Amino acid sequence: MSISRKINHIGTPRNQQGFLGSDHIARAVIGVEFSESDPFILLMDDMLDKQDDEPVGGPHPHAGFETVSLLLEGEIGDSAHKMNGGDFQLMTAGRGVVHTETIDRKVKMRLLQLWLTLPKKDRWAAPRIQNLSLEQVPVLSEKGVAIKVYSGTFAGLTSPVKNYVPLIIADITLQAEVSIKKNLPGSYTSFLYVLEGSVKVGEEQKLLKQGQVGWLDKIADSDQIELLLKAEENGARFVLYAAEPQGVPIVSHGPFIGDSTDDIRRLYQEFRHGKMGHISEVAESQQYNW
Template identity: 65%
Template sequence: MPIKRELIKIDAPAGQPGFLGAGHIARPVVSGPFSVTDPFIMLMDDMLDKKDNQPVGGPHPHAGFETVTLLLEGEIGDESHKMKGGDFEIMTAGSGIIHTETIDKKAKIRLLQLWLNLPQKDRWVTPRLQNVSLQQVPASNKDGVAIKVYSGTLAGLTSAVQNYSPLIVADIFINEGTSTELELPASYNTFLYILHGSVRVGEEEKLLQKDQVGWLDLFEDAAKSELKLIAGIEGVRLVLYAGKPTGDKITSHGPFIGDTPQDIQRLFQEYRSGKMQHINTVPERQKIFL
């Protein structure tokens, strides 16, 4: 019999003023000790309602991890690469990269950006960029359940995204009163983020509501597990994240993740001395468009 997954922790993170100034609200969906959230370092729900043409954002470095971005609403990027609602991107910062997020016009945007740990053996890999347009996302819609799988395998759907750290990301809609069961590896750390409506989770049918984050129990056993979901009276839209813990200890400071404090010092020196390349200028073989 598959292991039955249950909801063991509910967070209700509050939005707070974001670094992009007026109209930017950032909600820390994932925070806390990495030993508990592994392989997830942090996840921000960024909501921007920008009402002027003053540029915000700009170039900045990253290294030692991956950014995993799901654009829920709006458009970001420039003419060389523009993301639209429903698009997905994984940027492997690896050994170090600079990228630019500048918004210079009126815009209404909502995006989820995850910082995903790279396993220690892959910490300093060559940077790369993977982009998936909404049209290329594996999807199904049957029996009142619509699923889009951006990374990994779920509900018979498999993404073409390449992963260093095994990761499932899925955007799920369930109609009012409809129930479904999802199969997941029992050893994957898993949480649900509710975008709309409500859902009852697990055999215990614990309630999870809009803007809440629900963490599932975690098992060392690599066996299969099942997650039961029953949508509430408004139906539910949620994003599911499940990842295999790396078991590593990390050092985090600013835009960098390393194994030791010395790694962080080295990365700052490399950035200040101009040794980090901009992601737009890396060879085409390091850019994957799906």
């Protein structure tokens, strides 16, 4: 008898005023403690309908983790690392780096940006940037089903993106009443975030609606467990996030993640003294473009 993952918690993130101005709406998707979401620190759903040409955003530092960005619509970034709709970027901040996210004209944009912890042994890794264009994303397209795999291996597809923490990110679209059954590691921390429509999950067919996040149960001492998904009458589009927990507590403050408060103090000092270079200046060996 097969075992399937099921929903054990549903959250509904609220719209908040974003820091980029009145045209920016932000949702904090992860509404649980890090001990439950490990290795996911936070996930922001940023929606911007910019009505002027005044620049917003700009350069800022990060350290101790990775930013994982999936641009659903629009464009963002500087000339060296510009993203368009459907593109994906994984930036390893590691020991510390500055990057730039600037929008300087009228644009409608929606960005999912995840903060992902690093394994303790790789906390201070050399900064690295990986850009995966929409055209190079592995895609499964069959009757009523479209799956794009941006990271890891899922549904028989494998992304070229390199991971410190084993990570699966898949953008899944199901047409009305279509169901699929795919394998997913039972021990991974996993959740679904619904962008459009609604989907039933697991043998219990627990319903997730647009704008909701559904956390899956974990099944210890297991490898691949079935994930059953069925779209409602209007179809569904959602993003699957699944990753291996690291089991290491973190200290979070501002743009930095560390193992202790001493780490945080050190990182602020290094940034103030100009010791963090820009991501566009990292060695070629630390830049990957697909």
